[in-house]
Amino acid sequence: MLLGTTHFSTGEGGRLRVLAVTRIFPNRVEPLACPFQRRQLAALSRLADVKVLGVVPWVPGASLIGDRARVGKLCRVPAEDTIDGLPVVHPRAPYLPLAGPWLSGVNGPLYLAGLVPHLAALRRRFDVVLGAFLFPDAWAAQHLARALGLPYAVKAHGTDVNVIARWPSVRALVHATLRRAGAVIGVSRPMLDALAALGAPRDRVTLVPNGVDRALFQPRSRAEARAALGLDPRSKVLVYVGRLEQEKGLHELCDALASLEARAPKQFTVALVGDGSMRKTLEEKRDAGLPLLVAGARPAEEVAQFLAASDALVLPSWNEGTPNVVLEALAAGRPVVATRVGGIPDVVSHERTGLLVPARDAAALAAAIEQATSRAWDEDELTRAAPPGWDRSAETLLAALERARSVHA
Numbered sequence: 001m002l003l004g005t006t007h008f009s010t011g012e013g014g015r016l017r018v019l020a021v022t023r024i025f026p027n028r029v030e031p032l033a034c035p036f037q038r039r040q041l042a043a044l045s046r047l048a049d050v051k052v053l054g055v056v057p058w059v060p061g062a063s064l065i066g067d068r069a070r071v072g073k074l075c076r077v078p079a080e081d082t083i084d085g086l087p088v089v090h091p092r093a094p095y096l097p098l099a100g101p102w103l104s105g106v107n108g109p110l111y112l113a114g115l116v117p118h119l120a121a122l123r124r125r126f127d128v129v130l131g132a133f134l135f136p137d138a139w140a141a142q143h144l145a146r147a148l149g150l151p152y153a154v155k156a157h158g159t160d161v162n163v164i165a166r167w168p169s170v171r172a173l174v175h176a177t178l179r180r181a182g183a184v185i186g187v188s189r190p191m192l193d194a195l196a197a198l199g200a201p202r203d204r205v206t207l208v209p210n211g212v213d214r215a216l217f218q219p220r221s222r223a224e225a226r227a228a229l230g231l232d233p234r235s236k237v238l239v240y241v242g243r244l245e246q247e248k249g250l251h252e253l254c255d256a257l258a259s260l261e262a263r264a265p266k267q268f269t270v271a272l273v274g275d276g277s278m279r280k281t282l283e284e285k286r287d288a289g290l291p292l293l294v295a296g297a298r299p300a301e302e303v304a305q306f307l308a309a310s311d312a313l314v315l316p317s318w319n320e321g322t323p324n325v326v327l328e329a330l331a332a333g334r335p336v337v338a339t340r341v342g343g344i345p346d347v348v349s350h351e352r353t354g355l356l357v358p359a360r361d362a363a364a365l366a367a368a369i370e371q372a373t374s375r376a377w378d379e380d381e382l383t384r385a386a387p388p389g390w391d392r393s394a395e396t397l398l399a400a401l402e403r404a405r406s407v408h409a
Contacts, residue, residue: 044397062075107136111137165198244277313325
């Protein structure tokens with residue numbers, strides 16, 4: 001996936017030249033991060049000339065911390081790289097750690113300060129700037145675009161809309177960013193309404209659904225996948241894929257699993273695929289007897305194998321956009337047990353392709369898990385509910401970026 005350092009060329013043959021600005025992008029230290037972003041921009045690069053400013057957070061003295069903290073590890077990220085054929089520059093952006101709702105507005109100007117040294121090298125080389133997260137990414141992208149004399153577009157994902165954009169120190173900055181954008185892109189219909197409520201002009205709000213690698217995520221033998229992963233063929237297996245964080249509903253998932261275990265011992269297993277601050281807590285629960293498999297972060301090929309091995313995907317998040325793992329589970333022919341938040345109800349039809357429950361309700365989650373693993377699902381209906389591949393998503397994204405350029409003209 002990571003191939004080495006490169007330099008950038010200008011667009012050829014009239015192709016749109018896109019400068020993407022984002023923190024949510026993989027790098028050599030975190031190669032598995034944000035795969036949806038990498039796949040969509042890689043697909044876009046087959047239609048347009050794309051350069052990525054994959055911004056890396058930095059604090060003074062970070063190199064002295066070493067691998068004891070993420071910011072120390074990120075010091076090992078090279079200044080330039082190539083990722084899935086995409087040329088990437090990694091600007092260092094200072095930030096205020098743990099700023100929270102009242103101080104996070106400060107991180108916008110700090111982020112922009114990390115982009116300023118690259119300004120001269122970016123002039124006269126692009127047609128449009130894409131800020132691929134509401135704040136601070138898109139806020140800084142807006143000012144970078146203005147300095148370059150270019151239009152800009154905003155692409156939102158979930159937490160940036162549902163949580164960060166509503167923080168007191170950020171709300172007005174997000175409003176101004178959305179109001180001036182040539183295109184505002186959301187991944188689900190509920191997100192489009194939320195973006196308009198935050199200040200985006202309704203006629204510039206555009207739906208660009210994520211895609212799925214349909215060659216990788218497709219129905220496979222459950223028995224063969226379980227044998228390859230060493231999972232009990234008799235167990236009811238739920239798979240969670242994502243960050244191991246409290247707001248992903250993992251305490252509720254553990255409570256639901258404990259109640260199921262009390263009623264039906266040794267019938268259920270939950271495989272947790274991902275990493276995060278709750279990993280140690282979850283490993284302790286596993287060691288205390290809760291039937292958890294803490295698998296850690298895994299590449300897409302192994303995620304596909306875990307989904308194939310499962311009876312259902314479980315995703316009990318408090319907030320979400322449209323999680324790509326939900327789309328991948330459907331493409332793999334597996335039902336989804338998830339909370340009724342964000343864009344999830346836009347892609348999961350209750351009782352037909354999965355079961356939806358309220359957030360932070362462990363009892364409802366336990367009941368849904370029990371129901372989902374005790375009934376037969378129509379595999380063909382599940383796979384039909386998944387979106388097409390990433391090329392279709394990239395075509396829609398390109399059209400939105402072209403509209404942003406025409407608005408500016």
